[in-house]
Amino acid sequence: AGAVPAAAKSSWGPFLKSIASFNGDLASLTAPPFILSPTSLTEYSGYWAEHPEIFVAPGQEKDPQKRALLVLKWFLTTLKQQYSSRSEKLGSEKKPLNPFLGELFLGKWKDPTGEIGETQLISEQVSHHPPVTAYAILNEKHGVKLEGYNGQKASFSRGTISVRQVGHAKYHLKEFDEDYLITLPSLHIEGIVYASPYVELNRSSTIHSSTGYVAQIDYSGKGWVTGKKNTFSATLKKEGSKDILYAIDGQWSDDFTIKEGKTKKELETYSAKTTEITPLYIAPIEEQDPLESRRAWAKVQESINTGDLETTGTEKSKIENEQRELRKKEKEEGREWERRYFTRVMDDPVFTRLSESPGLAAEEGKTDGIWVFDEKKFSQVAKANAGGEATNAAA
Numbered sequence: 579a580g581a582v583p584a585a586a587k588s589s590w591g592p593f594l595k596s597i598a599s600f601n602g603d604l605a606s607l608t609a610p611p612f613i614l615s616p617t618s619l620t621e622y623s624g625y626w627a628e629h630p631e632i633f634v635a636p637g638q639e640k641d642p643q644k645r646a647l648l649v650l651k652w653f654l655t656t657l658k659q660q661y662s663s664r665s666e667k668l669g670s671e672k673k674p675l676n677p678f679l680g681e682l683f684l685g686k687w688k689d690p691t692g693e694i695g696e697t698q699l700i701s702e703q704v705s706h707h708p709p710v711t712a713y714a715i716l717n718e719k720h721g722v723k724l725e726g727y728n729g730q731k732a733s734f735s736r737g738t739i740s741v742r743q744v745g746h747a748k749y750h751l752k753e754f755d756e757d758y759l760i761t762l763p764s765l766h767i768e769g770i771v772y773a774s775p776y777v778e779l780n781r782s783s784t785i786h787s788s789t790g791y792v793a794q795i796d797y798s799g800k801g802w803v804t805g806k807k808n809t810f811s812a813t814l815k816k817e818g819s820k821d822i823l824y825a826i827d828g829q830w831s832d833d834f835t836i837k838e839g840k841t842k843k844e845l846e847t848y849s850a851k852t853t854e855i856t857p858l859y860i861a862p863i864e865e866q867d868p869l870e871s872r873r874a875w876a877k878v879q880e881s882i883n884t885g886d887l888e889t890t891g892t893e894k895s896k897i898e899n900e901q902r903e904l905r906k907k908e909k910e911e912g913r914e915w916e917r918r919y920f921t922r923v924m925d926d927p928v929f930t931r932l933s934e935s936p937g938l939a940a941e942e943g944k945t946d947g948i949w950v951f952d953e954k955k956f957s958q959v960a961k962a963n964a965g966g967e968a969t970n971a972a973a
């Protein structure tokens with residue numbers, strides 16, 4: 579991780595004091611300027627499919643057991659970008675912009691080859707207090723749909739910030755009418771006292787398939803055997819069986835190897851470091867909806883990038899004041915902000931069926947509702963936009 583300029587270190591002291599009285603709301607932390615990222619948290623939903631070819635691979639596999647392995651492999655290949663891409667690119671973990679209610683982040687991974695087809699990203703901040711981001715990633719050609727939502731419950735102790743993720747991801751294969759319920763790993767931020775924070779994943783997470791396969795991923799961080807960071811070991815089993823069908827071991831930010839459960843035969847080694855990611859295409863700012871992150875935060879992002887703290891402050895307050903006005907008006911009119919692509923339900927059949935599987939502590943999804951992608955709303959927006967284009971063309 580990059581060294582922190584001495585001057586910046588001086589602001590680290592007050593920051594460390596501020597986290598000593600940390601109340602669990604990450605957005606409330608007064609992060610020092612060098613930790614502020616110009617990226618909004620709504621953009622993090624894109625980390626789920628930066629290798630579209632791996633994201634759609636299960637849709638082309640006829641054998642259900644191999645499909646379950648390909649879903650586990652895809653999940654593991656998303657971890658490096660999810661949890662260490664800021665450290666790799668920017669020298670340390672950063673504090674993302676805290677999205678406002680209704681903020682959108684829309685993009686697509688194009689496919690010049692024609693084999694993968696286009697993969698669309700829809701990310702929406704469906705709650706501000708507490709912050710919850712819902713997302714859907716759609717690939718029509720292979721009938722693959724990922725939908726999910728996540729929030730964070732954070733605490734601070736012994737010099738590290740621990741984050742439990744609330745929510746889940748649901749990977750659906752249309753051709754096989756198959757679902758995979760994915761739980762989100764807990765994490766903690768190491769290196770805070772050295773003013774060079776980075777994420778390490780804790781404990782374990784699971785993937786339960788409607789075909790009865792269970793993947794468990796155990797994150798051992800600085801493995802006590804290897805001493806290497808980001809170490810994990812994963813197994814794929816049939817529900818109720820002790821037999822390991824496949825075992826995957828290694829580092830989610832580097833290499834990991836897929837082995838046959840019984841024979842330990844090495845089937846494949848994946849290199850997270852060398853596998854190219856596909857860039858996400860985002861519409862130019864002038865074509866974006868005012869609610870889209872990079873248009874809404876443009877002035878704040880600009881001032882963070884130029885280190886102009888004062889403008890960052892004033893531009894952020896403008897957005898926060900606009901939001902307060904909107905909430906006040908909604909309250910007076912007795913209505914709630916209309917989410918554009920997602921709906922909150924108290925029960926989701928797939929979630930219920932798969933979360934009954936033993937060992938899946940998914941109770942948090944049941945407390946204040948589950949956010950699901952609303953196909954009806956999506957097609958209405960698409961029609962409205964298409965209509966819009968048509969009228970522009972007509973004009």
Ligand SMILES: CCC(=O)OC[C@H](C)CC[C@H]1O[C@H]2C[C@H]3[C@@H]4CC=C5C[C@@H](O)CC[C@]5(C)[C@H]4CC[C@]3(C)[C@H]2[C@@H]1C
Nearest residue numbers: 604607609613622660661671672673728730741767775
């Ligand atoms: C916050 C003040 C400060 O300077 O703290 C020092 C550090 C920057 C720690 C706080 C921030 O660390 C960031 C890491 C962020 C998570 C990274 C990846 C993901 C996966 C994604 O799928 C969902 C979101 C999630 C969990 C991010 C949530 C927000 C985190 C914890 C940032 C912290 C504010």
